[in-house]
Amino acid sequence: MMKQYIVRRLLLASVTLIGVSLLIFFIMRAIPGDVAVSILGEGANEQTVAELREHLGLDDPWYVQYGRWVKNMVDGDMGRSLFLANKPVTELMAEHFPVTLNLSVYTMVVAVVLGVALGVISGLFHDTWIDYACRVFSVTGLSIPVFWLGLMILLTMVRLFAWTPELVWVSPFDSFWRNLQQMFWPAVTLGYFQVAFIARMTRSSILEVLVEEYIRTARAKGLRERMVVMKHALRNVVIPIVTIGSLQFVALLGGVVVTERVFNLKGWGALLVSGVVNHDYPLVQTMIFSFAGLVIVANLCTDILYGWLDPRIRYH
Amino acid sequence: MVGSRFRGPIEWLCMLVLIGVPLTLMAQQAEKPDADLVREGPLALAAAHDEKPRRGGKFVGVLNEKIPFYDMHQTSLGGIFAATAPAYNGLVRTSPYDPLATEVIPELAHAWEFSEDRKSITFHLHQGVKWHDGAPFSSADVKYTIERIMDPPKGMVSPRGPVFNAVIDRVEAPDPHTVVVHGKGPTTLLLDLFANGHNAIIPKHIVEKDPVSALKTQIIGTGPYRIKGSPTESLWQYERNPDYFIKGLPYTDELDIHIIDDAQAMLAALLSKRIHWSGAFLHPNLDGDLAKSAAQQNADLIHGPMPGLIVSHLALQSEKPPFDDVRVRQAVSEAIKREAVSALGNQTGAIGTGNYALGRWKMPKEMQEQLIGYGSDMKKRIANAKKLLASYEEEKGKIDWRKIKLQCSSNIKFSCENAQVVQQLLKKIDVNVDLDPMLVAQHRANEVSGDFLMSLLGAAFDFDDPNDTFGQLFVTNGGRWYQRRSIPEVDALFEKQKFTADPEKRKELVWEMDKIVMNDAAYLVLLWFDLHHVRWNFVKGWTPTPNIRSTNARMDYVWLDLPELPHAQ
Numbered sequence: 001m002m003k004q005y006i007v008r009r010l011l012l013a014s015v016t017l018i019g020v021s022l023l024i025f026f027i028m029r030a031i032p033g034d035v036a037v038s039i040l041g042e043g044a045n046e047q048t049v050a051e052l053r054e055h056l057g058l059d060d061p062w063y064v065q066y067g068r069w070v071k072n073m074v075d076g077d078m079g080r081s082l083f084l085a086n087k088p089v090t091e092l093m094a095e096h097f098p099v100t101l102n103l104s105v106y107t108m109v110v111a112v113v114l115g116v117a118l119g120v121i122s123g124l125f126h127d128t129w130i131d132y133a134c135r136v137f138s139v140t141g142l143s144i145p146v147f148w149l150g151l152m153i154l155l156t157m158v159r160l161f162a163w164t165p166e167l168v169w170v171s172p173f174d175s176f177w178r179n180l181q182q183m184f185w186p187a188v189t190l191g192y193f194q195v196a197f198i199a200r201m202t203r204s205s206i207l208e209v210l211v212e213e214y215i216r217t218a219r220a221k222g223l224r225e226r227m228v229v230m231k232h233a234l235r236n237v238v239i240p241i242v243t244i245g246s247l248q249f250v251a252l253l254g255g256v257v258v259t260e261r262v263f264n265l266k267g268w269g270a271l272l273v274s275g276v277v278n279h280d281y282p283l284v285q286t287m288i289f290s291f292a293g294l295v296i297v298a299n300l301c302t303d304i305l306y307g308w309l310d311p312r313i314r315y316h
Numbered sequence: 317m318v319g320s321r322f323r324g325p326i327e328w329l330c331m332l333v334l335i336g337v338p339l340t341l342m343a344q345q346a347e348k349p350d351a352d353l354v355r356e357g358p359l360a361l362a363a364a365h366d367e368k369p370r371r372g373g374k375f376v377g378v379l380n381e382k383i384p385f386y387d388m389h390q391t392s393l394g395g396i397f398a399a400t401a402p403a404y405n406g407l408v409r410t411s412p413y414d415p416l417a418t419e420v421i422p423e424l425a426h427a428w429e430f431s432e433d434r435k436s437i438t439f440h441l442h443q444g445v446k447w448h449d450g451a452p453f454s455s456a457d458v459k460y461t462i463e464r465i466m467d468p469p470k471g472m473v474s475p476r477g478p479v480f481n482a483v484i485d486r487v488e489a490p491d492p493h494t495v496v497v498h499g500k501g502p503t504t505l506l507l508d509l510f511a512n513g514h515n516a517i518i519p520k521h522i523v524e525k526d527p528v529s530a531l532k533t534q535i536i537g538t539g540p541y542r543i544k545g546s547p548t549e550s551l552w553q554y555e556r557n558p559d560y561f562i563k564g565l566p567y568t569d570e571l572d573i574h575i576i577d578d579a580q581a582m583l584a585a586l587l588s589k590r591i592h593w594s595g596a597f598l599h600p601n602l603d604g605d606l607a608k609s610a611a612q613q614n615a616d617l618i619h620g621p622m623p624g625l626i627v628s629h630l631a632l633q634s635e636k637p638p639f640d641d642v643r644v645r646q647a648v649s650e651a652i653k654r655e656a657v658s659a660l661g662n663q664t665g666a667i668g669t670g671n672y673a674l675g676r677w678k679m680p681k682e683m684q685e686q687l688i689g690y691g692s693d694m695k696k697r698i699a700n701a702k703k704l705l706a707s708y709e710e711e712k713g714k715i716d717w718r719k720i721k722l723q724c725s726s727n728i729k730f731s732c733e734n735a736q737v738v739q740q741l742l743k744k745i746d747v748n749v750d751l752d753p754m755l756v757a758q759h760r761a762n763e764v765s766g767d768f769l770m771s772l773l774g775a776a777f778d779f780d781d782p783n784d785t786f787g788q789l790f791v792t793n794g795g796r797w798y799q800r801r802s803i804p805e806v807d808a809l810f811e812k813q814k815f816t817a818d819p820e821k822r823k824e825l826v827w828e829m830d831k832i833v834m835n836d837a838a839y840l841v842l843l844w845f846d847l848h849h850v851r852w853n854f855v856k857g858w859t860p861t862p863n864i865r866s867t868n869a870r871m872d873y874v875w876l877d878l879p880e881l882p883h884a885q
Contacts, residue, residue, distance in 0.1 A: 033757045034761040037757060040473060041394070044764050049765075261578045262581055264581050274382055278382075
């Protein structure tokens with residue numbers, strides 16, 4: 001049953017991916033602008049632009065360009081950047097991925113730890129001043145623009161301690177402490193934004209779960225309240241959190257443009273923005289295509305995880 | 317009693333000699349041109365400019381744009397120039413202490429002379445110069461470089477090729493240490509061209525293996541710094557070239573260049589001393605207010621505003637109505653009070669015409685005030701603008717200004733800010749246009765393809781010479797001929813001035829061209845705007861220049877005034 005379900009989902013995914021490839025191909029060409037102008041700089045003129053376009057193969061009809069891209073991908077060649085020295089797109093993505101992954105993981109740690117804690121406290125003390133305080137705190141994170149919060153953190157650090165995070169990414173495998181110092185504030189900036197979703201979801205789930213009969217049974221058995229919450233309530237609250245969390249995590253992997261820019265991190269967000277701004281078709285097409293693939297895989301994994309977390313869920 | 321010994325005439329004479337002789341010698345030294353001083357060594361040049369450099373340390377710089385590839389001959393992108401300049405040399409360069417970047421001093425060529433008819437120039441090259449890979453440098457490299465710029469291989473676009481081809485006829489390398497460049501006529505440009513940092517000499521033995529792509533991914537020059545490892549998107553690291561042919565340079569041991577594209581993030585890094593300055597290639601969004609407020613946060617920070625060789629322009633597409641009629645263009649020009657753009661916009665600057673407003677070719681004020689759009693009586697100008705529009709509309713019908721958009725770049729701060737000022741100024745002649753903000757990549761592409769009616773952006777130049785400014789902006793099919801207005805008389809005057817050796821006669825021709833294009837009003841020069849630079853006070857040996865692509869980006873004369881570093885000997 002499970003195998004059939006996965007095969008069916010994969011077939012649907014391939015149709016989705018073809019749609020995505022066509023969509024992104026045409027959207028990129030619909031955006032006015034020219035990679036040849038980006039390469040040549042302000043000295044570009046009609047003649048030099050025309051020469052470069054011809055050299056880059058941008059004069060070919062759209063179906064030739066699309067066919068070339070699809071054929072190359074089927075052959076395992078994800079293309080080469082037009083703007084960035086003809087570098088393979090996969091190489092560029094691999095270079096930038098560790099930064100994005102690093103930031104996404106830290107952000108999710110901040111978001112989940114804070115969000116679940118605030119949600120549980122809110123749920124347990126619902127309609128008291130503690131609940132209100134937790135809700136105001138988490139919703140504030142949602143209301144503050146991320147770029148503003150990031151800039152304020154950065155400028156406060158400069159003002160108070162004449163300190164800013166390191167300018168070049170330090171791998172946690174080289175120095176975990178320096179990596180943590182560098183990524184802490186970007187992760188807090190982004191994580192705070194995500195907290196509200198998780199906290200609200202946790203709070204409402206907790207409120208639903210706490211009136212369930214098995215909780216009453218657990219309490220009737222004489223279990224301590226901490227055990228009731230940790231062992232019986234939280235286990236059932238986890239499912240919606242996993243759903244939200246995984247979607248947020250995938251969204252983070254898609255690139256966090258503003259935070260990367262403010263904290264000078266060169267992740268996938270920076271790479272994608274550069275590609276869009278400079279009309280680097282192969283780079284943007286391949287990146288968006290990969291994100292789409294990633295979202296499909298993440299959704300599939302989430303569904304499978306549901307089954308593991310809640311054996312009552314069956315695949316039809 | 318001791319004091320009385322100095323009262324006699326002999327003692328006074330001795331004192332005069334003791335003080336006077338060194339002062340005279342110092343004065344003589346100071347009067348020497350920088351080209352002569354640098355031949356005595358970099359320390360002599362530094363001393364003449366009251367500097368006592370220290371040696372060693374690491375200078376940490378910054379750039380504000382992505383570096384897509386490393387071959388500066390295939391682009392005009394300033395970021396590529398500034399990132400790679402420390403690795404290369406030109407035949408000559410401008411003095412690192414000249415704030416106007418016009419005084420030419422030796423680099424790979426230790427001497428040069430023009431032929432009597434000034435139609436050719438001979439460069440005598442330093443001997444014993446090595447490329448970073450150890451191969452010897454020779455005149456063949458120079459010949460190859462010039463010919464590659466003039467006649468690029470298939471698949472390579474050479475943005476400065478047209479300028480080279482307009483001036484240079486051919487190049488010869490009679491021996492390994494001599495290069496002769498023959499011009500198409502008598503012109504000083506034969507020297508100036510090679511003082512432009514963008515025209516660095518490249519290694520023939522590397523490039524000829526793959527003429528289009530070899531330098532896109534590697535950096536091998538003769539310059540003061542060698543690249544360390546592979547540059548990343550965040551950081552370029554250089555180390556001192558131990559075989560550098562100018563002994564004593566560079567002053568610092570290492571040079572790091574971080575890439576930070578956000579102006580606020582860059583200033584935060586500067587304030588926390590992660591970087592030492594705001595960059596050799598200045599940030600387009602670092603305006604006066606931002607730079608000043610950053611410098612105010614610490615007394616050890618220096619803010620240096622500098623008038624730049626950059627214009628903020630309003631291009632009117634002269635192939636499309638209504639701007640195909642000179643009356644409409646002149647009306648727009650008359651309505652725009654240039655001083656207001658400087659006062660109300662965020663980017664201050666100098667009011668000028670097609671020639672650099674503070675340079676040697678600037679037009680006299682009284683002559684400038686006679687031009688359309690430059691008169692001092694605004695009431696008169698507004699009345700004239702309204703009259704011009706009425707005359708056009710009577711003949712060709714009413715202009716629907718609602719359909720005319722003023723394009724500006726939303727990610728280049730001054731562009732849309734100045735566009736807003738222009739929008740308000742045009743209301744005085746009952747012209748209401750809407751702004752059309754877009755990303756600069758799209759905006760510039762529109763300017764190049766002529767897909768606009770009104771466009772407000774900017775253009776930077778490499779040197780203060782009409783051959784560059786007019787050759788780019790006003791000559792038919794010039795590099796930045798965005799307004800697409802062909803004026804045969806200007807083209808003819810341009811060719812004539814190009815090969816006029818007498819500076820005064822040339823100036824007259826240049827002003828004549830300038831008057832024609834300003835009155836034609838297809839390309840409106842709003843202002844030559846100021847560049848803003850912030851640096852820590854221990855950064856010495858750096859002179860900001862109007863030319864953002866000056867050879868000062870070489871960084872060889874920059875030194876750190878830190879007490880732990882010894883003075884250079």
